[in-house]
Amino acid sequence: MPLTFEDVYRVVRLIPKGRVMSYSGVARLCGAPRSARYVGFALHALLHRNPRGVPWWRVVNVHGRISNIYAPLEQQRRLEAEGVQVDEALRVDMQRYDAEELVAARLRTHRSLR
DNA sequence: CCAATGACCGTAA
DNA sequence: GTTACGGCCATTG
Numbered sequence: 001m002p003l004t005f006e007d008v009y010r011v012v013r014l015i016p017k018g019r020v021m022s023y024s025g026v027a028r029l030c031g032a033p034r035s036a037r038y039v040g041f042a043l044h045a046l047l048h049r050n051p052r053g054v055p056w057w058r059v060v061n062v063h064g065r066i067s068n069i070y071a072p073l074e075q076q077r078r079l080e081a082e083g084v085q086v087d088e089a090l091r092v093d094m095q096r097y098d099a100e101e102l103v104a105a106r107l108r109t110h111r112s113l114r
Numbered sequence: 115c116c117a118a119t120g121a122c123c124g125t126a127a
Numbered sequence: 128g129t130t131a132c133g134g135c136c137a138t139t140g
Contacts, residue, residue: 003135005137005138022123023121024123027122034124034133034134034135035122035135035136036122037121037123037136038122040120040121040122041121041122041136042138044120045137045139056121060121061121061122061123062123062124068121070121
């Protein structure tokens with residue numbers, strides 16, 4: 001199944017304030033578990049224009065690390081503003097903040113991926 | 115139109 | 128801990 005940027009944005013918009021998700025987690029919930037890289041491509045496109053306020057800063061890599069090379073400090077600042085602790089290595093505690101299960105449950109409740 | 119372009123991840127050595 | 132590699136594909140200049 002082809003995965004569009006909008007599919008990615010739809011899931012990212014469901015990440016609650018003060019929580020994060022990994023690129024691979026977003027890919028999984030989009031139904032394309034091997035497309036983590038593609039999630040990065042979709043978020044990269046937001047640098048040019050982010051009309052619908054997609055909360056890109058809530059996506060980090062699977063280790064909890066901020067891997068955005070364009071605006072890492074802005075991402076850190078936005079996360080901290082929401083109460084997410086970011087350490088000196090630009091990492092967050094995934095055990096504590098990963099919202100994948102939460103968002104997955106919300107997707108199930110709201111009936112599938114649309 | 116079409117080739118280049120990208121914020122990744124899991125596995126293996 | 129390290130490097131390497133394949134999977135992934137819509138968007139855009």
